[in-house]
Amino acid sequence: MKIKRNIAVSDSGFVFNPTTGESFSTNPIGLEIIMALKSHQGPAQIQASILDRYTTDQVTVEKDLSDFFDMLARLDLLEQDEKNQD
Amino acid sequence: MKKCQYERPLIQRLNVGLMNKFGTRTEYVPFTHIDGNSIKALLAAYGSPLFVISEATIRQTLRDAQRAFRTRYPKVQFAWSYKTNYLNAVCCVFHQEGSWAEVVSGFEYQKALKNGVPGNKIIFNGPDKTVGELELAIKNSSLIHIDHLDELYMLKELCMKLELKARVAVRVNMDTGVYPIWDRFGFNYENGQAWDAINKIMLSDMMDLCGLHCHIGTFMLTPSAYAVAAYKMADLALGVRQKFNRSIQYIDMGGGFASKNTLKGSYLPGVDVSPSFDQYAEAITTAILNAGFGESELPMIVLETGRALVDEAGFLLGTVIANKRLGDGRRATVLDFGVNVLFTSFWYDHKISPAQDFSRYTEDTVIFGPLCMNIDVVRENVPLPPLNRGDHVVVHTVGAYNLTQWMQFISLRPAVVMIDMNDQLHIIRERETMSSVEKDERLPDYLTGFKL
Numbered sequence: 001m002k003i004k005r006n007i008a009v010s011d012s013g014f015v016f017n018p019t020t021g022e023s024f025s026t027n028p029i030g031l032e033i034i035m036a037l038k039s040h041q042g043p044a045q046i047q048a049s050i051l052d053r054y055t056t057d058q059v060t061v062e063k064d065l066s067d068f069f070d071m072l073a074r075l076d077l078l079e080q081d082e083k084n085q086d
Numbered sequence: 087m088k089k090c091q092y093e094r095p096l097i098q099r100l101n102v103g104l105m106n107k108f109g110t111r112t113e114y115v116p117f118t119h120i121d122g123n124s125i126k127a128l129l130a131a132y133g134s135p136l137f138v139i140s141e142a143t144i145r146q147t148l149r150d151a152q153r154a155f156r157t158r159y160p161k162v163q164f165a166w167s168y169k170t171n172y173l174n175a176v177c178c179v180f181h182q183e184g185s186w187a188e189v190v191s192g193f194e195y196q197k198a199l200k201n202g203v204p205g206n207k208i209i210f211n212g213p214d215k216t217v218g219e220l221e222l223a224i225k226n227s228s229l230i231h232i233d234h235l236d237e238l239y240m241l242k243e244l245c246m247k248l249e250l251k252a253r254v255a256v257r258v259n260m261d262t263g264v265y266p267i268w269d270r271f272g273f274n275y276e277n278g279q280a281w282d283a284i285n286k287i288m289l290s291d292m293m294d295l296c297g298l299h300c301h302i303g304t305f306m307l308t309p310s311a312y313a314v315a316a317y318k319m320a321d322l323a324l325g326v327r328q329k330f331n332r333s334i335q336y337i338d339m340g341g342g343f344a345s346k347n348t349l350k351g352s353y354l355p356g357v358d359v360s361p362s363f364d365q366y367a368e369a370i371t372t373a374i375l376n377a378g379f380g381e382s383e384l385p386m387i388v389l390e391t392g393r394a395l396v397d398e399a400g401f402l403l404g405t406v407i408a409n410k411r412l413g414d415g416r417r418a419t420v421l422d423f424g425v426n427v428l429f430t431s432f433w434y435d436h437k438i439s440p441a442q443d444f445s446r447y448t449e450d451t452v453i454f455g456p457l458c459m460n461i462d463v464v465r466e467n468v469p470l471p472p473l474n475r476g477d478h479v480v481v482h483t484v485g486a487y488n489l490t491q492w493m494q495f496i497s498l499r500p501a502v503v504m505i506d507m508n509d510q511l512h513i514i515r516e517r518e519t520m521s522s523v524e525k526d527e528r529l530p531d532y533l534t535g536f537k538l
Contacts, residue, residue, distance in 0.1 A: 026097040027445060030096055030097050053089060056092035065095070071096075071415070
């Protein structure tokens with residue numbers, strides 16, 4: 001799973017897609033996940049990292065990550081060929 | 087290493103320059119306490135969902151309304167509208183504050199009597215009064231508001247039979263410039279029906295015409311409509327004085343004052359558009375004071391407003407059951423209460439607050455109830471912070487009509503708790519149980535026992 005290469009992300013969670021001109025806002029944990037995807041981390045690695053750093057449990061993270069990846073795909077922020085893999 | 091507080095990841099498209107049809111964010115801090123009682127503790131003690139009534143808010147709201155009218159007019163009487171919320175504890179708070187009872191059925195009439203309201207302080211409205219109910223009302227010297235000619239003649243007949251005089255008022259409907267006109271209750275002013283009914287009563291020695299009554303609509307956002315109504319009511323009262331040399335004792339302006347709720351489809355929130363008690367009072371009292379009554383013959387103003395007096399005193403507490411993503415990508419949250427207990431969600435975009443800490447990020451969310459019915463939508467769109475399963479929410483301004491129009495449907499109805507003036511808790515209606523729901527059911531013997 002890869003975030004589109006030309007997607008710009010600011011430190012405050014402002015996400016910009018220069019191809020469509022659309023902009024988005026994400027919360028700090030969303031930003032972390034997008035940055036992890038940008039640095040080519042996979043879902044399992046991201047999940048482990050969240051469990052390690054936050055007060056939560058595996059089921060919650062699994063569920064929320066799946067929903068978040070689904071949103072990234074819906075918002076057309078994932079590479080086309082990658083979007084269909086999961 | 088200490089772990090960080092987890093929040094569900096979320097991402098939202100920004101619509102720069104466009105009107106956000108989901109409305110603006112309204113929640114900045116969690117709503118954790120009602121009159122000193124924590125939401126968490128309330129739900130732990132009484133279960134979820136739970137209705138909470140603030141006695142302090144009821145008393146304060148009524149006193150505000152009384153002040154608005156009594157500083158403008160010498161004779162004002164409030165009558166508590168039972169149909170708005172007839173839990174006995176709620177009614178008795180209003181009666182302790184001096185409100186009479188305004189009832190619209192034999193059931194409500196009996197409730198008022200049981201609560202200790204003297205018969206002559208009960209206003210009996212409504213189109214359906216049985217012979218037995220009218221007999222009782224005549225004997226108790228209650229104020230019977232006549233809705234139609236059939237009732238007028240029935241009452242006359244009863245008075246003759248009982249050899250008692252009934253205390254009555256004529257219910258009047260009229261054009262106040264607000265449409266649709268509520269013309270189904272009482273007698274019309276413009277076409278002369280009301281004047282005709284007044285004459286029929288005045289020329290009968292079996293009925294004492296004490297008052298005139300109107301109820302021009304509900305959730306009235308235009309105080310000037312009350313001014314029009316008050317002028318027309320005063321005109322009828324002055325007509326009685328001129329023709330029969332008799333003074334009308336009271337003009338009952340009914341109810342219909344808006345609460346601070348936001349009507350569905352309203353562009354602005356209710357807190358910004360609903361008139362204050364002062365605005366309603368100014369419209370009504372100015373019209374009557376300027377109508378031409380002598381100082382000694384000013385009629386008493388009776389007010390039956392319900393919604394505006396009790397809505398803000400009611401809260402509905404609940405819990406998140408689940409989160410899901412709808413087919414079109416919208417966030418949906420399922421709560422443990424639905425339209426079965428929050429009937430007013432059909433009319434209002436209720437304010438909903440999370441009861442625990444949250445961040446500044448929100449998601450446009452559809453709030454569903456727990457019923458297995460497609461109509462069970464509490465809010466179609468509301469920007470809310472990410473809520474997790476088990477989180478608590480508070481719905482505001484639910485004190486009017488929910489506790490009378492709620493349904494025992496699919497699930498059992500929750501308990502109702504009142505917080506008194508010292509912030510102490512009192513259960514005023516128990517949570518329903520299987521046995522309380524089934525106690526009036528009967529199963530014929532031949533239907534018991536079957537093989538599957």
